[in-house]
Every structure is written in C-alpha cells, then in structure tokens.
Amino acid sequence: MKRGLLATTILLAGVNSMVYAQDRSNASAAQAANTLYPANRAPLTPSAYIPLPLGAVKPAGWLKDQLVVQAEGMTGHIDEFWPSLKQNKWKGDKEGDAWERGPYYLDGLVPLAYLLDDPKLLAKVKTWIEPILASAQPNGWFGPADNHDRWPLAVGLKVLTQYHEATGDPRALEVIQGYFRYLASHPTDWPDSQWRGVRAMEHAVTAYWLYNRTGDPALLDVVKSIYLTSFDWHSYFVDFPYDDKALKEGIQYGHPSHVVNIAMAVKYPGIWYQQSGNPFDAKAVYEGLKSLDKYHGQVTGRFSGDEHLSGRRPTQGTETCAVVEFMFSLEQLVAALGDAAFADRLELLAYNANPGAHTADFWGHQYDQQANQVFCSVAKRQWSTNGDDSNVFGLEPNFGCCTANMHQGWPKFVSHMWMATPDRGLAAVALGPSVVKAKVADGTTVTIEEETEYPFNGAIRFKLTTPKAVKFPLHVRVPGWAVGAKCTIKPASGGAAESVSPVAGVFAVIDREWQNGDVVELNLPMNIRLEQRYNKAVSVLRGPLYFSLKIGEKYTALKRHHETLPVVDWQIDATTPWNYALQISMDKPGESFEVQTGKIGKVPYEQSAAPVVLKAKARTVPGWQMKNNQADDPPVSPVESTEPLTEVELVPYASTRLRITEFPVLKQ
Numbered sequence: 152m153k154r155g156l157l158a159t160t161i162l163l164a165g166v167n168s169m170v171y172a173q174d175r176s177n178a179s180a181a182q183a184a185n186t187l188y189p190a191n192r193a194p195l196t197p198s199a200y201i202p203l204p205l206g207a208v209k210p211a212g213w214l215k216d217q218l219v220v221q222a223e224g225m226t227g228h229i230d231e232f233w234p235s236l237k238q239n240k241w242k243g244d245k246e247g248d249a250w251e252r253g254p255y256y257l258d259g260l261v262p263l264a265y266l267l268d269d270p271k272l273l274a275k276v277k278t279w280i281e282p283i284l285a286s287a288q289p290n291g292w293f294g295p296a297d298n299h300d301r302w303p304l305a306v307g308l309k310v311l312t313q314y315h316e317a318t319g320d321p322r323a324l325e326v327i328q329g330y331f332r333y334l335a336s337h338p339t340d341w342p343d344s345q346w347r348g349v350r351a352m353e354h355a356v357t358a359y360w361l362y363n364r365t366g367d368p369a370l371l372d373v374v375k376s377i378y379l380t381s382f383d384w385h386s387y388f389v390d391f392p393y394d395d396k397a398l399k400e401g402i403q404y405g406h407p408s409h410v411v412n413i414a415m416a417v418k419y420p421g422i423w424y425q426q427s428g429n430p431f432d433a434k435a436v437y438e439g440l441k442s443l444d445k446y447h448g449q450v451t452g453r454f455s456g457d458e459h460l461s462g463r464r465p466t467q468g469t470e471t472c473a474v475v476e477f478m479f480s481l482e483q484l485v486a487a488l489g490d491a492a493f494a495d496r497l498e499l500l501a502y503n504a505n506p507g508a509h510t511a512d513f514w515g516h517q518y519d520q521q522a523n524q525v526f527c528s529v530a531k532r533q534w535s536t537n538g539d540d541s542n543v544f545g546l547e548p549n550f551g552c553c554t555a556n557m558h559q560g561w562p563k564f565v566s567h568m569w570m571a572t573p574d575r576g577l578a579a580v581a582l583g584p585s586v587v588k589a590k591v592a593d594g595t596t597v598t599i600e601e602e603t604e605y606p607f608n609g610a611i612r613f614k615l616t617t618p619k620a621v622k623f624p625l626h627v628r629v630p631g632w633a634v635g636a637k638c639t640i641k642p643a644s645g646g647a648a649e650s651v652s653p654v655a656g657v658f659a660v661i662d663r664e665w666q667n668g669d670v671v672e673l674n675l676p677m678n679i680r681l682e683q684r685y686n687k688a689v690s691v692l693r694g695p696l697y698f699s700l701k702i703g704e705k706y707t708a709l710k711r712h713h714e715t716l717p718v719v720d721w722q723i724d725a726t727t728p729w730n731y732a733l734q735i736s737m738d739k740p741g742e743s744f745e746v747q748t749g750k751i752g753k754v755p756y757e758q759s760a761a762p763v764v765l766k767a768k769a770r771t772v773p774g775w776q777m778k779n780n781q782a783d784d785p786p787v788s789p790v791e792s793t794e795p796l797t798e799v800e801l802v803p804y805a806s807t808r809l810r811i812t813e814f815p816v817l818k819q
Contacts, residue, residue: 172653172654172657172658172659172660173626173657173658173660184197184573185198185201185571185572185573185574185575187571187575187589187590187591187594188201188203188204188571188589188590189201189360189363189364190363190571190573191359191363191425192362192363192366194371194426194428195359195362195363195371195425195426196424196425196426196428197573198486198487198573199485199486199487199488199489199573200485200486200489200570200571200572200573200578200580200626201486201570201571201572201573202482202486202566202567202570202571203566203569203570203571203587203589204316204317205261205262205265205266205313205316205317205566206265206266206316206317207566207569207587207588207589208266208565208566208567208568208569208585208586208587209266209565209585209586209587209588210266210267210565210584210585211584211585211586211600211601211602212584212602212603212604212751213584213604213607213751213755214565214583214584214585215267215584216751216753216754216755217506217561217755217756218263218266218267218561218562218565219267219753220511220512220513220753220754220755221263221513221558221561221562222263222267222269222272223513224512224513224514225513225514225515225516225554225557225558225718226259226260226263226272226513226558227269227271227272227275228716229256229554230256230275232712232713232716232718233546233547233551233554233712234247235247235248235252235551235554235555236248236252236253236256236555239252239253240253240295240297240298241253241254241257241279241282241283241294241295241307242278242279242282242283243281243282243285249294249295249297249298249303250298250300250302250303251302251303251306251552251555252551252552252554252555253279253303253555254303254304254306254307254309254310255306255552255555255556255558255559256555256556256558257276257279257280257307257310258306258309258310258313258556258558258559258563259556259557259558259559259560259561259562259563260272260275260276260279260558261276261280261310261313261314261317262313262559262562262563262565262566263558263561263562264276265313265317266562266565266566276314280310280314280323283307283310283311283326284320284322284323284326287325287326287329287330290333290336291329291330291331291332291333291334291336292304292330292333293307293326293329293330294307300345300346300347301340301347301351302345302346302347302350304330305347305350305351305353305354305357306353308327308330308354308357309353309356309357311323311326311327312327312357312360312361313566315327324361324364327357327361328361328365328367331358331361331369331370331373332369334354334373334376334377335369335372335373339376339377339380341377341380341381341382343381343382343406344406346406346412348381348382348406349381349382349406349407349409349412349416350412350415350416351377351380351381351382352374352377352378352381352384352416352419352422352423353415354373354374354377355374355377355378355419355422355423356422356483358370358371358373358374359374359422359425359426371426374423374426375426378423382406382407382416384416384419384420384435384439385419385420385423385431385432385435387407387416387439388417388420388435388436388438388439388442389431389434389435389438389439391438391439391442391443391446392407393407393408393442393446393447393460394442394445394446395446398446398461398462402459402460402461402535404458404459404535404536408459408460408535409456409458409459410454410455410456410457410458410459410460410469410470410472410473411456411470411472411473411476411552413443413454413456413460413473414456414472414473414474414476414477414480415476415479415480417436417439417440417443417477417480417484418436418479418480418481418483418484418487420432420433420435420436420439421433421435421436421483421484421487421488422483422487424487424488425487433488436484436488440496446460446462446463447460447461447462447463447467448463449463449465449467449469449522450465450503450522450682450684450690450697450804450812450813451499451500451503451504451507451522451697451804452477452496452497452499452500452503452504453469453473453474453477453500453504454469454473455467455468455469456468456469456470456473456535457469457470457519457534457535457536457537457541458470458534458535458536458537459535459536460535461534461535463684463685464533464685464784465521465522465523465684465685465688465782465784465785465812465813466521466522466523466524466532466533466781466782466784467521467533467534468517468518468519468520468521468532468534468537468541468542469504469519469520470518470519470537470553471508471516471517471518471519471520471553471556471557472552472553472556472557474500474504474505474508474520474560475505475556475557475559475560475563476556477500478497478500478501478505478560478563478564479559479563481493481494481496481497481500482497482563482564482567485497485567485570485580486567486570489658491628491629491630491631491656491657491658492631492656494580494581494628495630495631495632495656495695497564497581498581498582498606498630498695499695499697501560501561501564501581502606502695502696502803502805503695503696503697503803503804503805504520504804504805505560505561505564505805506755506756506805507520507804507805507807508520508557509544509557510544510721510808511754511755511756511757511758511806512717512754514716514717514718514719515544515545515546515718515719515720515721516544516545516548516553516554516557517541517542517543517544517548518537518540518541518542518548518549518550518553519534519537519541519542519549520542521542521781521810522684522690522810522812522813523781523782523785523810523811523812523813524542524781524782524808524809524810525702525725525729525777525781525782525809525810525811526723526724526725526777526780526781526782526809527542527543527544527721527722527723527808527809528542528543528722528723528724528780529543529709529722530780531779531780532779532780532781533779533781537549538550540720543709543720543721543722544720544721544723544808545709545710545712545718545719545720545721546712546718546719546720548720564581565585567580567581568580568581568582568583568585568587569585569587569589569599571589571590572624572626574623574624575591575592575623575624576591576592576623576624576625576626576660576662577589577591577597577599577623577625577626578625578626578627578628578658579599579601579613579625579626579627579628580628581628582601582603582605582606582611582628582630583601583603583605583606584601584602584603584604584605585601586598586599586600586601587599587601591621591623592621592622592623593621595617595618595619595621596618597615597616597617597621597623597665598615598616598617599613599614599615599616599625600613600614600616601613602614604751604762605675605694606694606695606696607694607696607748607751607762607763607803608677608748609633609674609675609676609677609694610672610673610674610675611672611673611674611675612670612671612672612673613625613627613670613671613672613673614668614669614670615665615666615667615668615669615670615671616667616668617665617666617667618667619667620664620665620666620667621664621665622662622663622664622665623662623665624660624661624662625660625661625662625665625671626658626659626660627653627658627659627660627661627671627673628657628658628659629653629654629655629656629657629658629659629673629675630655630656630675630694630695631655631656632655632680632692632694632695633655633675633676634655634676635652635655635676636652636653636655636673636674636675636676637650637651637652637653637673637674638650638651638652638653638659638661638671638672638673638674639651639671639672639674640661640663640669640670640671641669641670641671641672642666642669643666643667643668643669643670644666653673675694677693677694678693678741679691679692679693679740679741679743679744679746679765680692680693680740681735681737681740684813685784685785685813686784686785686786686787686788686815687787687788687789687816688785688788688813688814688815688816689733689735689737689788689813689814689816690812690813690814691733691740691744691765691801691814693746693763693765696763696803696804697803697804697812698763698765698801698802698803698804698812699801699802699803699804699806699807699810699811699812700729700731700799700800700801700807700810700811700812700814701758701761701764701799701800701801701802701807702725702726702727702729702807702809702810702811703725703726703727704723704724704725704726704758704808704809705723705724705725705726706721706722706723707721707722707723707724708720708721708722709721709722723808723809725809728771729782729809729811730771730772730773730775730776730782730811731769731770731771731772731799731811731814732769732770732771732772732775732786732788732790732792732814732815732816732817733767733768733769733799733814733815733816733817734767734768734769734770734796734817735767735816735817737816743767743768744765744766744767744801745765745766745767746763746764746765747763747764747765747766748762748763748764749761749762749763749764750762756803756805756806757806758802758806758807758808761802761803761806762803763802763803764800764801764802765800765801765802766798766799766800766801767798767799767801768796768797768798768799769796769797769798769799769814769817770792770793770794770795770796770797770817771792771794771797772786772790772792772794772815773792773794774786775815782811785813785814785815786815787815788815788816789815789816789817789818789819790815790816790817790818791817791818792817
C-alpha cells in the first residue's frame with residue numbers, strides 16, 4: 152500500500168470548480184495541515200480523514216426516524232428494567248455489574264442522546280457519567296472500585312471521548328489523561344489468555360485521540376508498549392490460521408477464533424500504522440479481510456462467528472456484537488487509511504446486518520443472525536459453541552453482552568458519516584440522509600444537508616449553506632459498485648451546471664469556491680447485481696442492499712420480561728414456502744427482476760412496508776428441506792425443478808426476520 156503523494160486523475164476542469172478522483176489516503180506531508188480539527192500530529196502519519204466531534208453530524212429523513220425508533224425501543228428503556236443495567240456499579244450503585252455492560256451500553260446511549268438532543272436520554276447519560284467522572288482515583292484508575300480489569304476501562308474511554316466532544320466537559324479529559332498516566336506508570340498487563348490482552352489495542356484509539364489534543368509524547372510510549380506486549384494480531388492476519396484445513400480438522404476455539412475479538416482487532420494493524428509508518432502494518436488489514444472473506448465470509452459484509460469462526464455456509468451465524476464492533480473498526484480505518492472500500496463495507500453492515508439483527512421496533516435482537524434463516528426458535532443448531540436460543544429475537548438470547556453492546560451501531564455510524572479532510576474540506580464518507588455543520592477553509596462554518604432516500608434510492612442531493620463565499624474541497628465517496636454514476640454541480644446563482652462522470656470506488660473531490668445555496672447532485676445507478684455464494688448459490692444486491700425472500704412470519708411469545716413494555720422473546724415460524732430456486736439471467740440479472748418502490752415508513756425496516764420490492768420468478772425445490780432445525784445447505788446450482796413457476800418477492804435483508812438470501816439458481 153503506497154503512502155505519501157498520490158496521483159490524481161483530472162475528470163473536469165471548469166471555470167468555477169475542479170473535480171478529480173483521489174484514491175485511498177488523501178493525506179500527504181505536502182498538504183497544509185487542517186488545524187480546524189484535531190488531525191494526527193507528528194510523528195503520526197498524516198490523517199487520511201479526521202472524525203468530526205460528536206454532534207457535528209446529525210441524522211435526517213428516514214435515518215432520523217430510525218434513531219427515534221431506537222430511542223423509543225430498547226436503548227431508551229433497558230436500564231429501567233434489565234438487571235444488568237438497572238443496578239450497576241458504573242453508575243454508583245452498591246450492587247450490580249462492575250465489568251463491561253455499563254460502558255457497553257453508554258457507548259451507544261451517549262451518541263444517541265446527543266444526536267437526537269433527546270432530554271430524556273440526556274438525563275440518563277448524566278446519571279451514568281457523573282459517577283464515572285467522580286470515580287477517578289489519585290493513581291488514575293477509574294470506574295467501580297471492585298473492578299480490577301483493564302478491559303472495561305478501554306470501553307469507558309471511548310464513552311468519555313464522545314461525551315467530551317459533545318459537551319467540552321474538562322473533567323472527562325482529566326479522567327482520560329489520568330488513566331493513561333496510570334498505564335504509563337504501571338507494569339504491562341496484557342495476557343493473551345484474557346480479554347484485556349487480545350483487545351488491548353482498543354486503548355490506542357483513545358490514546359491517539361488524546362495525543363492529537365495534547366501532544367503528550369508519553370501517550371505514544373504507552374501505545375508502543377501495548378502493541379509490543381499484547382496479542383500479535385499483525386502476524387495473525389498476515390499468516391491467517393483458520394483456513395479450510397483448520398475448518399476441516401476442527402477449529403481450536405479460543406480468543407483468536409472469537410468473532411468479536413476479530414471484529415475489533417481487524418483495525419489494530421491499521422491503527423498502529425499511524426505510529427509505525429510501516430506499510431506492512433496497513434497491508435495486514437487487507438490480508439486479514441481477504442482471508443476472512445475467503446474462508447468465513449457471509450452476505451452483508453460480515454464474517455461468520457457463532458461464537459467462533461465457522462466457515463461460509465449460509466446458516467452459520469454472526470454475533471450482533473461482532474457486527475457493531477466491525478462497523479466501528481471500519482469507521483476508524485477510513486480515518487486512518489482513507490480507503491473508500493472500507494466505507495463500502497461499512498454501508499453493507501450498517502444498512503443490512505445491523506438492522507437485520509433486530510426487530511423493526513428495536514425491542515428485540517438476536518445473538519446470531521443467518522443469511523438463510525427460516526426458523527427462529529430454541530433448538531440445537533450447528534453453531535460453533537453458542538447456545539440453543541442464539542437466533543431467537545428477544546432481550547438476552549444466549550448471553551447479555553449483545554444486549555448491552557448493540558446500541559452503538561446506528562448512532563456511531565451516523566456520527567462518522569461525514570469527516571473533515573486534511574485539505575480543510577469535508578468528506579461524505581458514508582451516504583445517507585444527514586446534516587453536517589462544520590468548519591472549512593479559513594474557519595468558516597458551513598452546513599451541508601444531504602437529502603436522499605439512500606440506500607433505497609440512488610438520488611442524493613447535497614445543499615450548501617454558508618455565510619459567505621468560501622473555497623474548499625468537498626470529497627464525496629462514490630461506491631465501488633456505482634459504475635456509471637453522474638455528478639452535477641448546480642450554482643445557486645443560476646449559472647451553467649457542471650456535470651461529470653466520477654470514478655467508482657474512490658472519493659470524488661470537488662474543489663471550488665462555494666456560494667450559499669449551491670447544490671451537488673449525485674445519481675448512483677441502482678442496477679441489480681448478483682454475487683456467487685456457497686454451492687454456487689447467488690445473492691441479489693441493489694445498491695448497498697442485499698435482498699432476501701419475503702417469508703410469512705408467525706410470532707409466538709416464549710417469555711415476557713416486562714408488564715407494560717413490549718420486551719418479549721419471540722419464536723418465529725415460516726407460514727409460506729422458503730425453498731425456492733430463482734429463474735434468473737446470470738449475464739443480464741436486471742431483466743429477471745421487476746423493481747417496485749414505495750414510501751419509507753416511520754419504522755423503516757418493517758417487513759410489511761418495505762420501501763423496495765423485487766419481483767422474480769422461481770420454483771420450489773422439494774429436495775431442499777430443513778436439517779438440524781434450520782435450512783439445509785442450498786443444493787449446488789444450477790438445479791432442476793418441475794414445480795410450477797411462480798412469482799416471489801424479495802425485500803431488503805433487514806426488512807426480514809426470516810429470510811433466504813443465498814438462492815439456488817434454476818438450470819436454464
């Protein structure tokens with residue numbers, strides 16, 4: 152992976168603007184530093200992109216509705232009744248959990264509260280944060296007095312950074328600084344056999360955040376010490392141990408095969424690269440993702456892990472914790488390395504796997520989600536080590552870590568949709584309805600409204616509000632699948648529009664003097680795409696969305712956890728056939744589907760009101776049946792069937808709780 156000065160391809164040079172494509176990192180030593188936001192200080196490698204403080208980006212449109220659904224669902228109420236949070240030592244209670252569940256919950260509650268400016272949630276934040284700020288000891292340790300493990304403090308640090316960004320509360324900064332002084336003055340304690348050892352480099356995210364604000368060189372010494380004395384994830388990803396041979400012989404389960412550890416750790420070599428400057432550290436990220444996809448890859452950009460790596464079969468699950476942690480890893484990698492491909496994958500997870508693990512009202516979640524999931528029940532399945540209730544939708548299926556940790560997915564995604572750029576501009580990193588208010592150029596504060604129904608629609612409109620004419624570059628990510636995208640700049644003055652066909656898979660940079668009311672329109676072709684999967688089955692994509700068979704769903708309450716709130720563990724049975732093979736043209740897949748679009752509802756991922764529906768022809772395959780309480784592997788394509796040809800509907804993956812997402816293909 153090359154760093155430093157990067158070549159640019161000039162696509163359009165007009166009187167008022169220059170549009171060009173920039174691949175991967177947009178940082179170089181030759182560019183003027185962006186002092187408007189805390190970019191990487193020397194000797195760290197220059198920032199590719201600079202995350203904006205919490206609150207600079209706000210959700211809009213359907214995405215705001217989704218965050219409201221979350222606030223009105225589990226996130227807004229769970230600490231009122233769930234024993235792990237109702238009494239918790241992190242908020243000063245004498246009884247309750249003192250380990251990771253409190254910080255996990257806050258890692259989602261804090262950004263959600265400030266993104267929505269919700270008085271109720273902000274009050275909840277205060278009841279947790281005040282005891283944490285008051286807990287700091289003279290030696291720098293903080294949190295519950297009877298916790299002696301460094302791991303939950305690593306999560307607590309991420310909570311405090313977000314809280315400080317949103318409020319400027321100096322006490323939060325003091326606690327963070329104190330803890331790093333503690334680490335600097337105490338022996339290393341990062342054993343490979345413990346969570347704090349395999350997840351030790353999570354501290355580096357906060358250490359660099361703090362270094363960029365204070366310039367304290369001792370912080371870099373702490374990170375180097377952690378890197379050298381904790382689990383060697385670099386070598387792990389370069390020489391990946393869990394290949395097909397390991398699967399065949401039987402994976403030895405442990406921390407290195409644990410899906411959440413890997414979802415966190417995939418960013419560590421890239422994070423460390425900022426300090427090492429060694430391109431082989433950045434390369435390790437790519438090698439790791441390549442191996443995970445090859446041996447354990449699943450639809451929606453995730454990899455299997457039910458609780459451990461378990462191969463590519465479409466009924467192997469992925470833990471919800473792994474989805475939200477993988478999202479955060481990709482957000483950090485975009486900032487560190489600048490590669491648009493990380494944001495492509497981030498959208499796959501955010502718009503598919505993240506909501507796909509929850510009920511549409513955000514009152515229930517799964518521990519494990521499956522690509523082909525036709526029965527959610529308490530029953531034995533071919534998980535690696537997880538329990539029988541792992542794919543039930545409910546409060547605490549299998550284990551409560553996801554119940555506490557799942558809340559960070561949506562709000563942290565929104566807060567990373569826009570970032571500052573080293574050349575004093577702004578970057579639309581992940582696409583979707585949002586509003587960013589940030590400083591550019593000479594410090595002028597501008598607002599950009601991103602008006603769109605993306606990912607359900609490919610039309611995106613960026614409208615600029617500025618108090619004066621200001622020249623700065625606007626970086627807009629063009630997804631790798633969006634070949635044939637069109638970008639049009641419409642001046643507020645009514646002058647001639649400028650159009651360009653941007654390169655897919657990179658950031659298109661529009662460098663011009665902007666006037667109040669200028670508009671940029673990006674139109675992404677939402678063509679149907681096919682992806683070959685297990686046993687030559689196919690998955691269907693349109694934009695960043697995977698589409699799954701719409702199956703009739705019957706909900707049966709297994710257990711109710713609250714008298715008035717809808718906190719229920721649900722069994723879900725299929726009421727319609729699921730064993731379909733699609734009749735499609737592999738060469739021209741668009742001709743095999745009829746696309747119907749509709750209005751996005753206030754509950755965006757409700758199955759009955761899916762905003763996009765694909766209609767296709769299919770036949771049932773009688774020999775494809777249930778096995779071990781789940782759909783058997785799809786028969787090897789192409790398949791033959793003499794059953795009647797019928798019309799089926801495919802809806803967005805996340806609009807389903809039961810689904811087929813890897814389809815056999817009928818023989819032509």
